[in-house]
Amino acid sequence: MAFPNVYTHRKVADTKAKSCDICYKLSTSVLITADNKDWFYVCPAHLKDTGFCTPKIDHAAIEARRKRELDEEVERVKREYEEKQKKKKEKEAKGDKKDEAEDKKEKDDKDRAKTQDTTDQVRTSNSPIAKDDATTLPAEEEEEPRVFELKSNGSTKRQLEIAKRNRERMQDPTFFPSVPKSLP
Structure with a gap:
């Protein structure tokens, strides 16, 4: 089968x-088929x-996510x-009741607030905490791929079991034929 x-x-x-079935290091990652009949532990480095x-990448889902992000940005703007x-x-409805000095002062305050906001954004975007918060996605939208296709020389659980059984047979002294004890 x-x-x-x-x-x-x-x-x-x-x-x-x-332990990983390939390198025998402790691993919490498992590759499993859709019908749950074949599975094996594997290190993230092997993935x-x-x-x-x-990895099998779902291009339609990626495009849908990009489109949704773009739509959200357009709505925000x-x-x-x-x-x-x-x-x-x-x-304009209030009219120009303020004199020139107050307008200039208000404009300077706005400029200072904008520069402070941009510097705060730069600081938070450079901090590792902000990067983690920005890249945190719901479980259904992980960045790393979840579906994989093994190469033809990849070791599946069944192939590993067959190799183990063959090693056990070769260690059994009755597996090989015995040397003839009589003359021909």
Whole structure:
């Protein structure tokens, strides 16, 4: 019975970690088929090895996510623009009751606030905490691939079991024929 060559990457609890079937290091990553019949523990480093497996990327989901992000950005910009227009109209309705000095002072305060906001954004974008917060995605939108296709020389659980059984047979002294004891 041939197993499908498409495996899903799953994580298990640290208490359930077992040794990787390839390098025997402790691992919490498991590759499992859709029908749950074939599975094996594997290190995350092996998942990045192109000689072992290749990720199957869902291009439609990536494009949908990009489109959604772009739409959100457009909506945000529209809202900001509408707010600015509303403030501008309110200011025109009040009329120019302030004199030039107050306008200049207000403009300077706004410029200082903008420069402070941009420096704060730069500081937070350079900090590792902000990067983690910005890159944190819901579980359904992980950046790393979850579905893999093994290369033809990849070791599946069945192949590993066959190799183990063959090693056990070769250690059995009755596996090989005995030397003849009589003359021919």
